[in-house]
Amino acid sequence: MGNAGQEGAVTRLDVVVVGAGFGGMVAIYKFREMGLKIQGFEAGSDVGGVWYWNRYPGARVDLPSIDYSFGFSREVEQEWTWSEEFAAQPELLRYINFVADRLSLRPHIQFNTRVESAVWDEARQLWVVRTNQGQVFEATYCVMATGPLSVPTDPDIPGLKSFKGELLRAARWPHEPVQFAGKRVGIIGTGSTGIQIVQDIGPKSGELYVFQRTPSFSMPMRNRQLTPDFVAEVKRHYPALREAARNSPNGGLRPASTRAFFSVSKAQRESLLEDAWKQGGLAMLGTFSDLLFNAEANEQVAEFVRSKIDDVVKDPATAEKLKPRGYPIFARRPCLDSSYYETYNLPTVHLVDCLNEEKILEITETGVRTSQRHIELDMLILATGYDGLTGALLAFEVRGRDGHTVNEKWKHGAYSHLGLMMHGFPNLFMTTGPNGPAALANIIRISEHDVEWIGKLITHMAEHGHRTVEPSQKAEDDWMQLVQDLAKRTLVSQAKTWYVGANVKDKPLGLTLFTGGFPKYREYCALAAQDGYKPYLLA
Numbered sequence: 001m002g003n004a005g006q007e008g009a010v011t012r013l014d015v016v017v018v019g020a021g022f023g024g025m026v027a028i029y030k031f032r033e034m035g036l037k038i039q040g041f042e043a044g045s046d047v048g049g050v051w052y053w054n055r056y057p058g059a060r061v062d063l064p065s066i067d068y069s070f071g072f073s074r075e076v077e078q079e080w081t082w083s084e085e086f087a088a089q090p091e092l093l094r095y096i097n098f099v100a101d102r103l104s105l106r107p108h109i110q111f112n113t114r115v116e117s118a119v120w121d122e123a124r125q126l127w128v129v130r131t132n133q134g135q136v137f138e139a140t141y142c143v144m145a146t147g148p149l150s151v152p153t154d155p156d157i158p159g160l161k162s163f164k165g166e167l168l169r170a171a172r173w174p175h176e177p178v179q180f181a182g183k184r185v186g187i188i189g190t191g192s193t194g195i196q197i198v199q200d201i202g203p204k205s206g207e208l209y210v211f212q213r214t215p216s217f218s219m220p221m222r223n224r225q226l227t228p229d230f231v232a233e234v235k236r237h238y239p240a241l242r243e244a245a246r247n248s249p250n251g252g253l254r255p256a257s258t259r260a261f262f263s264v265s266k267a268q269r270e271s272l273l274e275d276a277w278k279q280g281g282l283a284m285l286g287t288f289s290d291l292l293f294n295a296e297a298n299e300q301v302a303e304f305v306r307s308k309i310d311d312v313v314k315d316p317a318t319a320e321k322l323k324p325r326g327y328p329i330f331a332r333r334p335c336l337d338s339s340y341y342e343t344y345n346l347p348t349v350h351l352v353d354c355l356n357e358e359k360i361l362e363i364t365e366t367g368v369r370t371s372q373r374h375i376e377l378d379m380l381i382l383a384t385g386y387d388g389l390t391g392a393l394l395a396f397e398v399r400g401r402d403g404h405t406v407n408e409k410w411k412h413g414a415y416s417h418l419g420l421m422m423h424g425f426p427n428l429f430m431t432t433g434p435n436g437p438a439a440l441a442n443i444i445r446i447s448e449h450d451v452e453w454i455g456k457l458i459t460h461m462a463e464h465g466h467r468t469v470e471p472s473q474k475a476e477d478d479w480m481q482l483v484q485d486l487a488k489r490t491l492v493s494q495a496k497t498w499y500v501g502a503n504v505k506d507k508p509l510g511l512t513l514f515t516g517g518f519p520k521y522r523e524y525c526a527l528a529a530q531d532g533y534k535p536y537l538l539a
């Protein structure tokens with residue numbers, strides 16, 4: 001880097017890319033292909049984003065690896081071979097490192113660097129970006145590939161800082177091996193992360209106390225090794241598979257049904273659900289078309305999953321506590337497990353129901369005090385989730401036209417056009433941003449789509465001599481109206497989750513996701529680009 005970006009030696013760029021997770025990598029590759037002068041920044045010491053930070057035991061992707069991988073490079077697709085249907089975090093990290101090396105992306109990324117501010121300079125029509133290394137960069141465009149799940153949240157429980165044992169955060173897991181044997185371990189949080197940790201460390205810990213507030217629905221992952229024949233077949237058909245994924249509502253290869261739940265007999269419904277259960281993964285979600293719209297259908301599927309908990313968990317009282325009630329199945333991200341419920345059959349694993357039975361009162365120097373008792377712990381693990389979708393952009397100063405910040409703009413909830421741009425923030429783009437399909441479709445397909453769309457807009461501007469672009473207020477209002485109207489129709493709004501901002505104190509509530517499906521989203525984005533980008537103010 002030499003003295004690039006040092007105060008007094010401002011570096012002029014075409015594009016700054018913030019974040020070197022999967023989204024940032026696509027952006028850096030694409031903009032370099034376009035011949036733009038780019039600089040990426042990454043807070044971690046290496047590539048990988050969420051897969052760099054989340055090294056917790058049992059971390060694993062919940063989409064098939066062949067689907068959860070880049071489609072923009074034929075070389076990468078052919079040269080990389082996935083070993084398992086659902087890759088574990090170490091393999092995902094090896095993959096993204098392979099991509100960074102194979103496509104020579106690393107030289108464009110400055111690691112161990114946080115962007116502290118991005119401020120629009122109206123007079124000079126560029127973004128001034130400052131880093132925690134004291135550097136200053138100026139760029140025509142700023143691309144925030146900051147990820148929907150990159151700002152972990154600590155639980156709002158008194159005394160957290162006083163704990164004298166080992167305190168570990170799932171989303172900031174140490175790089176050194178962690179020992180559980182003989183220890184009294186506590187874990188707070190039973191979302192996808194907590195469930196993966198519990199099933200992994202349950203058998204390894206001396207005692208494990210699982211502090212559960214809201215139980216999640218978990219279904220069998222049924223992970224398997226991929227055979228050479230299968231991999232060869234996939235490699236032969238990658239382009240068609242990617243195209244199929246792009247045209248699926250979930251942006252992936254999981255089949256989506258057009259069959260309504262009550263359109264078939266009870267016996268057929270049960271048989272279809274049993275098949276999906278046996279198949280594993282998120283198959284259950286694709287069994288019927290109306291599971292996120294028809295509350296009665298949804299409840300019957302929820303009851304089916306609850307009955308499976310009874311089949312596995314030997315102690316009826318524990319089984320009962322593990323059963324999620326009071327919110328629709330699939331309104332929270334469904335979890336996939338290999339032995340989560342089985343773990344509770346171990347005599348050393350204890351479920352602490354802190355919703356109905358014993359509220360957590362405080363964390364002490366030596367453990368957790370509930371309304372019933374004090375539980376002594378050597379180690380406490382936090383798997384308490386993220387300030388999703390908006391947290392990363394609100395965590396540093398992003399100042400657009402007239403000095404207005406994103407914090408001000410999003411005071412009452414995230415507001416954007418297509419999840420890609422914001423009125424008042426010219427030449428600033430987001431990948432997988434709020435009000436796009438982020439958590440509801442394959443995030444890599446969305447990232448690739450978003451970057452492609454941004455690239456086309458930048459090319460259009462160069463061809464037509466424009467220096468700035470932003471969506472009009474009306475375009476943004478119309479988009480938000482559509483997002484909100486669609487949100488009213490889906491059951492996804494009806495659970496307290498990071499999707500609706502319910503997990504962060506004082507965060508405005510509301511589903512800031514486009515729920516119309518990935519192909520519809522792509523259509524809207526394509527429409528916005530038609531006829532010279534009509535919804536945009538170009539100057």
Ligand code: NA7
Pocket residue numbers: 149154155156157188189190191192193194211212213214333354360383384385386439496498503
């Ligand atoms: P989630 O799904 O947001 O889960 C966080 C969990 O932490 C959830 O069970 C919370 O219970 C629990 N939590 C948070 N604060 C507390 C306090 N104060 N006391 C007790 N329990 C608490 O995050 P994950 O990391 O598991 O998963 C995030 C995404 O990663 C997931 O959606 C997939 O897309 C992959 P609550 O529900 O608030 O009652």
